[in-house]
Amino acid sequence: MSATGTPFIPPTAEQVQTHLEQHPVNPPSPWLAWGPMIVIGLAVFTAVVMPVLVLVPCAMLIGLMITSQTRAGQLRRLEQRLNRAGELAVCRHLPEALRLSWRLLADATAYPPLHQRTQLMIGQILDHVQAYDAALVIYDDVIDRMGQSSASPTANHQNGLADRAGKMSPGKRNRNMVAAVGFTPASGLMVLRFQLQRALALLRSHRLVDADDRIRRLRGEVESVASQPGGAMLAGAYRVLQLMQAVVTNHADDAIELCDDLEKMLRPLGVEAGLGYGLAARAYQVRGGREGSASESWQQAQYWWTNATMLLPAEELVNRLPELQETADALAAAPTFSEVLHG
Amino acid sequence: MHLPQHQRLARCCMVDSKPDTKSQVDLTEKLHAKLQAHQHATAKTLAFDPQRLERQLAIDSGLRTVFLGVLIVAMLLIFVVPEGVMSGWGSLLIIGVWLGVTLINAQVAQSVERITRSIEMGLVADAERMIASGLGRYPLHPSLRLTLYHRLAVLRHRQGRFAETAMITHALLTHRLGKIELLRSHLLLMLLESQLVGGQMMGAYMTMMELHRRRLSLTETMHLLPLQTRYELMCGHDQAVLAQCDRKIAVAELMPAPQAGLVHQWIGIAAQRQGREKLADFCQRRAALLCDPDQLQATSYGGVDVIAQ
Numbered sequence: 001m002s003a004t005g006t007p008f009i010p011p012t013a014e015q016v017q018t019h020l021e022q023h024p025v026n027p028p029s030p031w032l033a034w035g036p037m038i039v040i041g042l043a044v045f046t047a048v049v050m051p052v053l054v055l056v057p058c059a060m061l062i063g064l065m066i067t068s069q070t071r072a073g074q075l076r077r078l079e080q081r082l083n084r085a086g087e088l089a090v091c092r093h094l095p096e097a098l099r100l101s102w103r104l105l106a107d108a109t110a111y112p113p114l115h116q117r118t119q120l121m122i123g124q125i126l127d128h129v130q131a132y133d134a135a136l137v138i139y140d141d142v143i144d145r146m147g148q149s150s151a152s153p154t155a156n157h158q159n160g161l162a163d164r165a166g167k168m169s170p171g172k173r174n175r176n177m178v179a180a181v182g183f184t185p186a187s188g189l190m191v192l193r194f195q196l197q198r199a200l201a202l203l204r205s206h207r208l209v210d211a212d213d214r215i216r217r218l219r220g221e222v223e224s225v226a227s228q229p230g231g232a233m234l235a236g237a238y239r240v241l242q243l244m245q246a247v248v249t250n251h252a253d254d255a256i257e258l259c260d261d262l263e264k265m266l267r268p269l270g271v272e273a274g275l276g277y278g279l280a281a282r283a284y285q286v287r288g289g290r291e292g293s294a295s296e297s298w299q300q301a302q303y304w305w306t307n308a309t310m311l312l313p314a315e316e317l318v319n320r321l322p323e324l325q326e327t328a329d330a331l332a333a334a335p336t337f338s339e340v341l342h343g
Numbered sequence: 344m345h346l347p348q349h350q351r352l353a354r355c356c357m358v359d360s361k362p363d364t365k366s367q368v369d370l371t372e373k374l375h376a377k378l379q380a381h382q383h384a385t386a387k388t389l390a391f392d393p394q395r396l397e398r399q400l401a402i403d404s405g406l407r408t409v410f411l412g413v414l415i416v417a418m419l420l421i422f423v424v425p426e427g428v429m430s431g432w433g434s435l436l437i438i439g440v441w442l443g444v445t446l447i448n449a450q451v452a453q454s455v456e457r458i459t460r461s462i463e464m465g466l467v468a469d470a471e472r473m474i475a476s477g478l479g480r481y482p483l484h485p486s487l488r489l490t491l492y493h494r495l496a497v498l499r500h501r502q503g504r505f506a507e508t509a510m511i512t513h514a515l516l517t518h519r520l521g522k523i524e525l526l527r528s529h530l531l532l533m534l535l536e537s538q539l540v541g542g543q544m545m546g547a548y549m550t551m552m553e554l555h556r557r558r559l560s561l562t563e564t565m566h567l568l569p570l571q572t573r574y575e576l577m578c579g580h581d582q583a584v585l586a587q588c589d590r591k592i593a594v595a596e597l598m599p600a601p602q603a604g605l606v607h608q609w610i611g612i613a614a615q616r617q618g619r620e621k622l623a624d625f626c627q628r629r630a631a632l633l634c635d636p637d638q639l640q641a642t643s644y645g646g647v648d649v650i651a652q
Contacts (some may be wrong), residue, residue: 040442047434056420057434060439087561090597229465267635270600310629337592340625
């Protein structure tokens with residue numbers, strides 16, 4: 001980690017791996033869960049067998065209350081730190097957010113769900129700062145562990161439904177939840193979301209064969225959740241992933257085939273849809289380059305580039321995907337908000 | 344064996360399941376749709392009564408006082424007859440009372456998380472049942488009872504029953520929230536939206552002032568922005584909508600697409616009214632990219648119909 005004031009250098013994959021190994025999830029001992037019952041049992045025993053020691057049971061109960069209050073307070077403070085890191089990340093103060101969550105990981109080892117959320121936060125921040133290899137270490141670790149609870153996100157979601165319908169035995173449910181390190185059976189969409197991010201990171205780190213394999217595998221999963229609440233956003237993210245794969249591998253015609261209902265598909269992504277439109281523009285620009293600058297493809301490229309730059313500045317698009325530099329040079333961007341406001 | 348109807352429905356859906364993806368997809372959709380349809384059909388409404396809330400809090404307080412009295416009596420018993428049989432029974436009484444009260448509160452506290460999850464998943468009947476069950480337990484810690492009522496307000500808000508939401512949030516805000524003081528901003532935001540939907544502009548103004556006096560988190564700021572924009576637009580304060588427009592747009596970009604689209608749409612309307620055509624055009628084009636036309640016309644969140652008049 002760089003100190004404040006010095007240029008920010010994201011951690012390498014090795015550093016992330018070492019940090020994860022140094023601070024693994026260390027769930028509290030089962031004895032700790034039984035601790036309150038043991039203390040109460042001892043207090044009852046003392047009260048019945050040794051009534052002379054009248055203050056001992058009272059002291060035990062007071063001690064128990066203080067311990068549980070302290071633990072609850074500690075968890076609350078850790079959650080506040082994670083929320084703060086999340087806010088910093090949303091506001092794009094990425095170095096500070098990463099610094100905070102990096103330290104938090106070491107302090108959250110005793111709280112598996114919080115530890116996992118912190119890991120995912122670090123993964124997303126690394127994604128944003130384009131440290132894709134390092135992000136992959138996080139995604140692989142988390143997704144593999146989450147995947148232990150179920151074979152697929154769809155199955156995971158069905159577990160949640162079956163659980164609510166009373167079909168799953170409490171034992172099986174608990175085993176699944178423990179295996180998922182705190183994630184509920186209904187968190188299938190979240191697993192899928194991070195699988196998409198992992199595929200994107202693979203693509204951006206030029207591991208194209210692995211990325212292709214992941215993208216193919218995810219198709220069925222994404223289609224199965226597309227109609228559910230929150231699924232439309234995943235379907236949009238998957239479409240961007242497909243577009244990026246086609247553009248990165250120079251299959252412009254494949255990318256153009258994905259542009260039919262692009263606006264409808266990408267709307268749930270908010271301003272992030274700009275990247276998808278930028279990729280569509282790039283695909284049409286490549287085709288337009290073959291057909292000539294007066295062609296319909298060229299006009300389409302301009303249309304999509306205008307949409308893209310309406311949502312995200314051209315510099316931001318190029319920063320995220322250097323392949324778009326040529327498109328940014330060749331096509332006119334939409335006016336920025338600042339130009340509109342002061343123009 | 345008699346199973347509840349939603350379990351039988353789920354079981355019927357599970358019978359023909361096959362391991363291939365297609366049937367897995369169908370199965371998920373069937374289960375989800377049937378469970379939700381059944382829950383909507385059988386949802387019992389939990390009516391809110393402010394007097395009931397006061398009564399419940401008074402009973403909680405009374406019972407806690409009684410238990411405290413019992414504890415004091417037990418302690419006295421122990422000290423007055425220190426070496427007698429009574430001291431053992433006194434200790435047992437203390438443990439029993441403490442354990443009973445703690446267990447009740449722990450069970451209800453655990454159900455709060457399940458209620459939140461049910462609300463998020465749209466399982467209204469589940470949420471209603473758990474809230475009703477929790478509210479029926481005594482004695483609860485005041486912050487726990489108020490948390491249950493907060494969840495009831497969230498549920499009503501999600502259901503679009505804004506009059507009830509306003510009633511619950513208003514009642515809760517008159518109490519000291521203690522440990523759950525962090526929920527006050529959320530309560531105020533729900534109250535503000537309910538007041539806007541009900542056209543209570545003076546009340547909305549007061550609530551907004553209260554919110555501005557508080558230190559809000561980023562998420563709360565993101566919730567406040569569309570509500571305040573909508574208020575200003577409804578009151579015809581177009582210049583206020585356009586003030587610090589760049590900051591508002593920056594916050595809107597962090598929101599989910601539908602809300603972001605609505606904020607753009609409203610800023611566009613204000614800009615149009617003020618004759619700033621370029622800005623209006625820019626905002627409306629962006630709104631069209633963020634929301635589909637149906638979402639922009641929807642009144643559930645934004646009251647676009649009120650603004651359009």
